[in-house]
Amino acid sequence: MNIKTKRIIMSVFGMSILGVVVALLRKANLGVDPFTSFVVGVGNIFNTTYGIMFPILTGIFLIAVFFIDKHFIGIATILNLVIIGPVADITLKGLNLLYDASNIWIQIVTLFIALVILCIASALYIVGNLGVSSYDALSLILAEKLEGKKWGQYRFCRMFTDIICVIIGFSTGAVIGIGTVITAFFMGPFTQFFIIHLAKPLLYGKITETSDDLDNVKNT
Structure with a gap:
């Protein structure tokens, strides 16, 4: 199997299981990632499911990215738009039928x-290197526009967009909790681990670590 085919498979699979992750985070009810909190919150306003609101919001962001800096758009960007929302809704319905998560230990597990799964999915999606989600692109564009300035580093720009999402999500009824905090502070290092020890070996057949891999972790 050639590298291009592997990249497509990794991107599709990674995007698909990101939808499963969203469902699991919502099922745990201990806090979701910042962007999911934003989508859920806006969905609460319009009484709309995540699966419907996600492509609407990411589509709006995609249009903005296209006109501002379209080089961030790739196959994975489109996959993100059409796959995650429906997969998340379908998976959540299945989980609700499968088990009750009212017990705190079940929620923690x-x-x-x-x-x-989030870190594994992100590693596959990043190493696939076929574009970024429209939400990820916003902070990357902001970092490029502010390059050389004190607050122009990517981590500050990502913190800014994430904080805005959390504020909107919290004010509109999304669950903000320990899951949100863990996602914000620990996702990067663990995603890096899976990039080096899982995604790269799957793509190239061996463990390799380059500066590009470490830089790409910031896109999560």
Whole structure:
């Protein structure tokens, strides 16, 4: 199997299981990632499901990215738009039929599983290197526009967009909790681990670590 085919498979699979992660985080009810909190919150305003609101919001962001800096758009950007929302809704319905997560220990286990899968999915999606989500692109564009300035580093720009999402999500009824905090502070290092020890070997057949891999972790 050639590298290009592997990249497409990794991107599609990574995007698909990101939808599963969203469902698990919502099932755990201990806090979701910042962007999911934003989508859920806006969905609460319009009484709309995540699966419907996600492509609407990411589509709006995609239009903005296209006119501002379209080089961030790739196959994975489109996959992100059409796959994650429906997969998240379908998976959540299945999980609700499968088990009750009212027990705190079940919630913690569900959260742990979600975070592990999240890092694996992100590693596959990043190493696939076929574009970034429209939300990820916003902070990357902001970092480029502010390059050389004190607050122009990517981590500050990402913190800014994430904080805005959390504020909107919290004010509109999304669950903000330990899952949100863990996602914000620990996702990067664990995603880096899976990039080096899982995604890169899958793509190239061996463990390799380059500066590009470490830089790409920032896109999560």
